[in-house]
Structure formats: structure tokens, C-alpha cells
Amino acid sequence: MKRVIIGLSGGVDSSVAAYLLKEQGYEVIGLFMKNWHDDSVTISDECPWLEDSNDAMLVADKLGIPFQTVDLSEQYKERIVDYMFSEYEKGRTPNPDVLCNREIKFDVFMDIAMELGADYVATGHYCRKGTLVRGGKEIYQLLSGVDGNKDQSYFLCQLSQAQLAKALFPIGHLTKPQVRDIAKAQDLITAEKRDSQGLCFIGKVKLPEFLQQQLKPKEGVIVEVDDSLSVYNTPRPEFGSKLQLLEFLSKKPEYNLSDGKVVGKHQGAHYFTKGQRKGLAVGGTKEPLFVIDTDVDENIIYTGQGKNHPGLLRNVLFVSENELHWIREDLSLKEGETMEVFARIRYRQPLQKATLHKVETGLYVEFNEMQSAITEGQFVAWYHGEELLGSGIIS
Structure with missing residues (x-):
């Protein structure tokens, strides 16, 4: 037995x-x-x-x-x-x-x-x-x-x-x-x-x-960023390689206080996460506010109206080499190789078509469709049919 x-x-x-x-x-x-x-x-x-x-x-x-x-x-x-x-x-x-x-x-x-x-x-x-x-x-x-x-x-x-x-x-x-x-x-x-x-x-x-047991409350401001901000509407530069394009698309916008208007206060940027809607306690907007980014150094929360705000949407993410994990080690990619997969960035998310691109420093995951609230620290997992092949922490 x-x-x-x-x-x-x-x-x-x-x-x-x-x-x-x-x-x-x-x-x-x-x-x-x-x-x-x-x-x-x-x-x-x-x-x-x-x-x-x-x-x-x-x-x-x-x-x-x-x-x-x-x-x-x-x-x-x-x-x-x-x-x-x-x-x-x-x-x-x-x-x-x-x-x-x-x-x-x-x-x-x-x-x-x-x-x-x-x-x-x-x-x-x-x-x-x-x-x-x-x-x-x-x-x-x-x-x-x-x-x-x-x-x-x-x-x-x-x-x-x-x-x-x-x-x-x-x-x-x-x-x-x-x-x-x-x-x-x-x-x-x-x-x-x-x-x-x-x-x-x-x-x-x-x-x-x-x-709050370890991270002390610290008052900061909530900034609303309009979807007409220039960073969202700048024409994409020309790139010499697919790798340069992936690197560009995987980067999130950098925000400054001057990119929007102050609409409220919060008790600590480290209590909030990208895509969050509850807990902002800011009213009077046409559509609900969503967190599009947090700056824990400056203690600022950046928000945008509606779940389709461009600050929430990206289709490429990066996993650094030391945070990359293959369950199927025999299928792990070598530098320069690609693999078509289905992937998800959160539990219960329907699987999304994506392509993995292995580079020297890690792995790019390029989704066919825009993804909402790709969040640093969360896990991306990729599948082939019913089988989960590997995962990594989003950088």
C-alpha cells in the first residue's frame, strides 16, 4: 500500500x-x-x-x-x-x-x-x-x-x-x-x-x-490622467528589429504630477494595485476611476476613467531570466527561439493567444490582443492545450 x-x-x-x-x-x-x-x-x-x-x-x-x-x-x-x-x-x-x-x-x-x-x-x-x-x-x-x-x-x-x-x-x-x-x-x-x-x-x-502591520500609512495624492495625454497618442517610432519593438511595447508609461489633475488623497500608494477600482473614494467622474499606475517613491496614485483607458492596456510583458520557470524543462526555449502559446496573467482569466520570445535577459510574452492591467509582481502562465508549460513573475 x-x-x-x-x-x-x-x-x-x-x-x-x-x-x-x-x-x-x-x-x-x-x-x-x-x-x-x-x-x-x-x-x-x-x-x-x-x-x-x-x-x-x-x-x-x-x-x-x-x-x-x-x-x-x-x-x-x-x-x-x-x-x-x-x-x-x-x-x-x-x-x-x-x-x-x-x-x-x-x-x-x-x-x-x-x-x-x-x-x-x-x-x-x-x-x-x-x-x-x-x-x-x-x-x-x-x-x-x-x-x-x-x-x-x-x-x-x-x-x-x-x-x-x-x-x-x-x-x-x-x-x-x-x-x-x-x-x-x-x-x-x-x-x-x-x-x-x-x-x-x-x-x-x-x-x-x-x-499596515508593517507598511505605515502615508498621505499622498490621487491624480487623474486624461486619455488624451500625448504619451498615448505619439506615433510609434521605427525599429530596426523585432527585439527593439518588443522592448518598447513592454515598457509602461512614466507619469509625472503634471500629467493630470489632483482629484483626491490616499493613505499610501503601496496599498493600491494597477486595475483597482475600489477604495479610491473619488466621485463625480463620468466613468469610474481605475488605478493605472502607482509611484511608491513619490507616493502618488495615477488613475484614469473607464476600464478601456489607454493607461491600462498593453500587449507585451517581460519576465527576467531569474524569475522565469519551466515546468516542462524539456520544452524551455533557447535564446532567439519563439513559441506560440495560450497565456493568462491572472487566475480565471480566459486563456489568450500569445507568442513567447526568448532573449538573453529573459522572455517577452507578446499577446495578440491588448491586456488590461498587466501588473508587476503577478504571474504570467503559458499553456499548450490543457498543459501548463511554464510561468514567470511579470517585471
């Missing part, structure tokens, strides 16, 4: 994953990860770990599998929370869920599982794993979940071959309604439980209040 250690979160997905593994004849052990202690920053009772760990324990009891709690809050603070603070401070917008999978669930947690003699680690993610044999060597594939509404492959876009080798995703071939039906049929306490939202393991937080 192969031993599988499953991260039981107290939700319906991991509960059903544990049940299915047991049905398949694995020896299953449930582990609940306690990664956060400070409930003062969570909104209401959105993700109280106590209730979750209790539900996880009741599910384990119902399934007749051993259960224990592991406290990973120290590693979570170091690797996720501190990283978040430092990224926001730089004016970038991190994705803690992607990092949480790479750094916590499939690293720290996986190490603990292996020490407990596990052959595999399982989670309740909506994605699938494939295996190919090339030149006598097994290569693992990360495939999107069958349920298009719930596909979570994007959140696992930073996994390595070594991590995938030991991973199991028991519910990836099911839809959410099917998962709930199985939970009901097995009388699991989590069958009707709502999905948790917000930060991985912390729950729903008031982000400014959460960030």
Missing part, C-alpha cells in the same frame, strides 16, 4: 480527495496546516482556522484515517507574508496563493510528509497530472482541471518536476457539483461548506489593515 499524506484544509475539496484516495486503496493520513495565528486582520469569521481544523478532524474521523495538525506559521510568515510586505513596498503586487503552493504545500509540507514515510502528497486542487516517457525518462505534466470554472492549474504554475513527481490531485477530473455530491453521499460535514476566500490560509483580510 502506497502511503499518501493529504493536506486536509477543512473544506469540501480536500475532504473528497481524501475519500477518493482511500477508495483507491492508498494508506491515507490527513494533515491540517496551521499557518496563521493573528485573527485581528481577518474580516468577520471568513476563515477561522479553529473551525477549519475541527472540520478536517471530523472528516478524518468519518473516513477512519489518522489525523494531526502541523504548525507552519513560522515558515509561512518568513516565506509568504514577509515576501508580500516587501513586494507591496516596492510597488509590485504579489500573488501569495502561487507562492504558498510552491513554498509551503509542496516544499515545507512535502518535506514533513516525506519524513512521515509518504510516497505522495495530495491536495484538493482542481487540476490533473499527466506522465510522458521521453528517452526512457518520465516527464510529469500539469494539466488543467476538467471543471473550467474551477481550474486551479494557474496556482500551481511554479511547481517543479521533482514536486510534481510526488503530487496527486484526486479531484482534478471532477466538477465542483460532482465533488459536493460525493461529499453528501458520504455524509461528510464539509459537503455544504462554502469555499474559503481571500489569502491562502489567512482568509479574507482588509488588505490595507493587513499591510
